[in-house]
Amino acid sequence: MANQAYQVTVEEDGFVDEVCSVPGGECVNWCVQCGMCAASCPSVSWMDHSPRKMIALIRAERRQDVLASNSMGFCASCYLCTVRCPKGVKVTELMHVLESLAVRHGVTNGRTATPAMHRAFVESVKSDGRIHEFGFMRRFYLKTNPLAALKMIPLGLKMFSHGRLPLRAKKAGGTDQLRAIVKKAEALGGAK
């Protein structure tokens, strides 16, 4: 029927508070929606929501839309938005915070492989104390797109032939302490 009011659903409250409680997220309240971040972002055209829009969505308590967005996955952490924002919003930090919240709440996004890459990175660090690039990339490609892994083989060979891709991981001396840190952090509420 015509003239039916558009029902806007506000999902569970508290999302803004949650974002503000993570270090780096508190500046979400300073935004005036000028769009400088979006216009400065080199990868904005791949994002489903621009950084500015993400902040608007956060403040509208649209938790699901935000966490399931692919925007964080396209952030290159170039910090251009952060240095240009007229209100001092640390937009890049905010993107990191949002992705970590997505991890915490188990929200996945199928339209970007970046969170999977980050997870592979983290696993590699926890395993060897340092990044073993070959192992980390292999883990990533096999998990997300094994066919893409095949396409990367020529490049991998090129890197290998130039002595830039050691095949074996070397565990760093401080790995045990690092694992202990991670375990304690997880116990204190860090992501698993």
Place this chain on the structure above:
Amino acid sequence: MKRYSYFPGCSLTATAVAYGLSVEAVSEILAIELAELEDWTCCGSTPYSCFDELESVCIAGRNLALAEKTGLDLVTPCSACYSTLKRADSHLKAYPELRSQVSEIFQATGLEYQGKVKVRHLVDVLLNDVRPEEIEDKVVIPFDGLRVAPYYGCQLVRPDSSFDDPEYPQSLTRLITILGAEVTPFPLRSRCCGGTLIISETDVAVSMMRELLESAQSNGAECIVTVCPLCQTNLDVYQGMVNSKFKTSYDLPVLFLTQLMGMAFGIEPGALGLDRNVVSPGKVLAQHVAARA
């Protein structure tokens, strides 16, 4: 002898081996002692901070705690490590609740951090701790007008802009000209190379790289000089991918600043890891380096 604690970063033993080699070679000549931090572990870089805030600050903070014991400035040649370590330090100072959580974790695992470490990028040391005359002195084979596009990348100058202008940095000009090379205009010199997106969203990073290569080349550069392992890997190893995707024919060698310096100091190319560069720099360098005895 200037002494520093040294954080090479994970890539310096793998994709950026050449950086590690050339840093060591150059610092020996300049009487800079880089004492590698014992048992250092990965700083976590961007991926870890996107995974968990608390863990990422702990991971980076562990290295700060180790460095604090040495009493020396912590120097890293990697822009991402630089940015990440600085971020951890400033977060610990700015967020008391985070600091107390991290303290608790550190105490339980045998660490302590009081916030006294000064994190510095290698370029900062070369610019501000070494006098220009000292570098000039060591130039044995100056470049003869080699046209260099200085690529700063993002995290060297952002978000912390105390070191150089966040969008229009100039600091590398002086270092490069002392070596006899010519700095070409490079409007996109601090724009993003795509960073870690090269792995997960390759198309995006490759598009960004294309802009950079175009800007450098169209302004007359014969090679690009960089100060970040990831920037070098992207622009060097994946330059071929840019060419095949966009039907371009870029052939710009991408050198680490320390490789360029090392060559001017007369160090053997092998010791500078020049054989690790995928886009071969041999031809370009030979054209502009005086013949050696």
Place this chain on the structure above:
Amino acid sequence: MSQHEHDAEPRIGVYICHCGSNIAGTVDVERVAGFAQGLDSVAVARDYKFMCSDPGQQMIKDDIKELGLNRVVVAACSPRMHEPTFRRVCQEAGVNPYLFHMANIREQCSWVHEEGATEKAMAIINAAVTRAYHLQPLETREVPVSPATLVVGGGIAGIQAALKIADAGYKVYLVEREPSIGGHMIQLDKTFPTLDCSACILTPKMADTGSHPNIELMTWSEVVDVQGYIGNFKVTIKKKPRYVDMDKCNSCGVCMEKCPWKADSEFDVGLGKRKAIYTPFPQAVPNVPVIDTEHCVYFTRDGACRACEKFCDPDAIDFNQTEELVDVDVGAIVVATGYDLMDPSPIREYGYGRLDNVLTSLEFERMCSATGPTGGELKLKDGSTPQSAAIVHCVGSRDTNYHEYCSRVCCMYALKYSHLIKEKVEGADVYQIYIDMRCYGKGFEEFYQRLSDEGVNFIRGKVAQVTDRAISDEEKGKLVVVCENTLLGSMMRLPVDMVILCPAMEARSDAREVARQFNINQGADAFFLERHAKLEPVATASDGIFVVGCAQGPKDIPDTVAQAGAGAAEALALIDAGVVVVDAATAAVNAELCSGCKTCLELCPYGAITFNEEDKVAELSDVLCKGCGTCVAACPAGAITGRHFTDQQIMAEVEALLADAKRPLVAV
């Protein structure tokens, strides 16, 4: 209480104010009144709802008369609120106003505590009563006021203030550092929202100023020194040499015609040229040229040229003129030094200074103006007419990277430019790229409405970049403005011919030196600071010195004129009173005890202490002294007393405050 000599036995009246529920809501005022009644020397203690009201004041007056009170304590709000009120009440009832003391049981008690407020109030009153016991009567002094006023700055603010004071019959010295008055307003073309021609409304005022019998106009001059105090300022003004005799010059303009040497015109913001001998614009007041010694070849090449002298009929050129220092006595000073427009070059992504056809608002004003370098026609660098323009808001304003404040006038003049462009160029495309549209004033919203009808494109987004790198054919040869259209949520690349930036209005580049010279303060935004944001918008921390116009903060012409009138009124109130009353709570030097160490001299923040070289003692100006007590505390010989705050008074008060140690005081 210690033995004390009084003319009469102190009989103290104590009044405890409820202040509605502000105090009574937390403090048990009746109990406190009861406590006060029981103190020594207290003749009466009452509590009442609003002591500052008429009935409250009358209560005090009645008690003074009927009970023979000779000292009064009011326990209420901060003395900064009502001390003057109650002092006046006492004076009217025959009690010396310095025998009144105000105890703060609101800001320092009921407003900051919940528990223990009553106990604390009692301690405060104990101390207040003790102090009242020890107070001495003091007399204020009257100092005569010099009847002239100095107005610094000859823009619209200075002009308006000067005219109002002069019209009231008082002398004004109007000092302006440019060769002519007019300020920034004379550079403007049409003014919003009425689109009056700026010069048309300003030049009559300028003419009035130049010919007013009460205004002594000193252009091409600067204030170099300010001494003295309210009512009695001694100001030294430096009159720079014009090298043209003002009495002989008949403004024929031949010298300017004949002069072969050119320089960038400051009036045209560098867009046009002027001669080495010049008036900044044809309607200059005074219409007497000055010679710019940096471009005049007589000065740069040792006596060459002299064309102006050759052609000057009345023989007014005088290369031997020297700088003149003039001393004037004034009672009030009005600072109207205006603003600078921020140079947007540091915002490199906007390309100002690097890209052709990126202009600042002031440059665009000159281009629009019929007396400007293009005769009012809009022209690109290559001489062609722009067919499209983008106006960029908030350049350096509302930005933590530059200036946090809003510059207030830009949204309106941006609208004005849209209109002017549409008027001058048929079919032009105009884009307003804004974050907010701030159209708050009279006629402003209506003006916005009018512009919406004229087909102006409004795009909401902050411009990230202005570039000449084209990525498509339609961008070739154009300036491309990059922003996010936030209302649509999509990125935009707008190709236009001309980009007009709205840079921030800044404090003048020498504001710091000027502030120091006049002993006034700057706010965090670097503009001069008013004494109170709401209630004292033109007064400054220095009595007798007022600040008006954009020197105080960004504002438009209507607000500037209004504020200038306010400044004039304050100056007139001061001068018309003829005398200035000096607060008696000042410091006093006992010359016999003074050892001439000069410690106090450097410490005085108000410059109230001078050194008498003959007698080798410090001398204190009662009028400049604000009673801060710094010198009193610092004097190693104890030679300085703080009237109304003697050591004895303070110590007694402190002891009384801490008197009953068993009664716990809440933590301060």
